[in-house]
Amino acid sequence: MGLSRFDYYAPETIGDACELAGKLGEGTMFMAGGTDLLIKAKRRLLNVSAVIDIKKIKELNKITFDEKEGLVIGSTVTLTEIENHPLIKEKYPAIADAAAATANVQIRNMASAAGNLCNAAPSAENAPVLLAMGANVTVEGRDGKRIIPLDKFFTGPGQTVLKQGELLTAINVPVPPKGAGTSYQHISARGKVDISSVCVGAMLVMKGDICEDARIFLGAVAPTPMMAKNAQELLKGKKITEELLQTAGIEASKECKPITDMRASKEYRTLMVAVLTGRAIDESRRRAAK
Numbered sequence: 698m699g700l701s702r703f704d705y706y707a708p709e710t711i712g713d714a715c716e717l718a719g720k721l722g723e724g725t726m727f728m729a730g731g732t733d734l735l736i737k738a739k740r741r742l743l744n745v746s747a748v749i750d751i752k753k754i755k756e757l758n759k760i761t762f763d764e765k766e767g768l769v770i771g772s773t774v775t776l777t778e779i780e781n782h783p784l785i786k787e788k789y790p791a792i793a794d795a796a797a798a799t800a801n802v803q804i805r806n807m808a809s810a811a812g813n814l815c816n817a818a819p820s821a822e823n824a825p826v827l828l829a830m831g832a833n834v835t836v837e838g839r840d841g842k843r844i845i846p847l848d849k850f851f852t853g854p855g856q857t858v859l860k861q862g863e864l865l866t867a868i869n870v871p872v873p874p875k876g877a878g879t880s881y882q883h884i885s886a887r888g889k890v891d892i893s894s895v896c897v898g899a900m901l902v903m904k905g906d907i908c909e910d911a912r913i914f915l916g917a918v919a920p921t922p923m924m925a926k927n928a929q930e931l932l933k934g935k936k937i938t939e940e941l942l943q944t945a946g947i948e949a950s951k952e953c954k955p956i957t958d959m960r961a962s963k964e965y966r967t968l969m970v971a972v973l974t975g976r977a978i979d980e981s982r983r984r985a986a987k
């Protein structure tokens with residue numbers, strides 16, 4: 698089945714993109730890498746009448762960092778750029794790990810992290826770490842700009858709070874707290890080429906051996922990426938021992954709500970949540986100690 702016909706636009710400013718999207722209305726889709734959009738359009742999973750390619754908008758294609766505002770990733774920055782960015786690798790290693798774990802090199806050279814979030818697959822590889830680090834997103838439309846905490850962004854499989862014509866312009870990640878360590882863990886049936894069956898993002902804030910704060914998010918085990926609340930609580934104020942990280946992993950597996958699909962069974966996913974959560978806690982703790 699080939700692509701159906703649609704109108705194509707390539708504006709050069711955010712203002713023009715939002716104006717166009719507002720004017721064209723229903724059936725108009727923004728496109729960054731197109732690695733989800735064009736496949737869905739081809740399979741007729743989306744009714745696309747117009748595509749607004751945002752890759753010509755220069756201000757969306759940048760990564761910035763400052764010690765107060767933290768990290769800002771523009772919405773056309775590719776996963777390859779994130780994976781290889783020296784500052785992200787140094788200060789936000791789990792974000793680089795999640796980008797590197799997404800798809801294969803050809804896809805990462807085209808795809809954006811913003812597109813991964815807007816596509817809103819429950820398994821979206823880049824969501825759990827960003828959630829664990831307290832990220833928010835900037836979105837702009839004809840009616841102005843708003844900042845949305847990422848934990849309020851996803852509403853269901855393929856669904857977000859974005860309104861028709863709203864453009865996600867940036868992903869904003871705060872400066873990690875002193876003593877923080879982060880981790881991204883995932884498993885998929887066909888190694889690097891497949892989407893994760895389970896993925897976990899974690900951030901632990903350590904003071905010596907003691908965990909002062911913990912944030913753990915699970916992917917592909919609920920309709921949206923979800924917080925492993927009970928597992929987090931178990932860790933707070935305690936020394937992270939081998940036994941505790943295993944207990945927290947089991948707690949996370951009790952909280953998740955996986956389904957059986959072509960990628961994995963519900964039972965396998967439940968087991969893997971325990972294993973990967975334990976690993977994510979362990980790696981976060983070790984990275985915090987560096």
Ligand SMILES: Cc1cc2nc3c(=O)[nH]c(=O)nc-3n(C[C@H](O)[C@H](O)[C@H](O)COP(=O)(O)OP(=O)(O)OC[C@H]3O[C@@H](n4cnc5c(N)ncnc54)[C@H](O)[C@@H]3O)c2cc1C
Nearest residue numbers: 727729730731732733734800808809812813815822865892
């Ligand atoms: C072979 C293959 C392997 C893959 N493997 C993985 C994997 O391992 N893990 C994984 O998570 N995903 C995977 N994907 C899915 C996809 O590559 C990612 O979700 C990717 O990050 C999407 O980014 P994009 O820039 O290509 O998005 P696009 O396809 O351009 O857009 C995706 C959706 O978001 C909307 N959108 C894009 N940018 C914006 C914006 N700035 N504002 C508002 N809406 C926007 C589009 O309208 C569309 O609905 C795979 C895809 C393929 C084809």
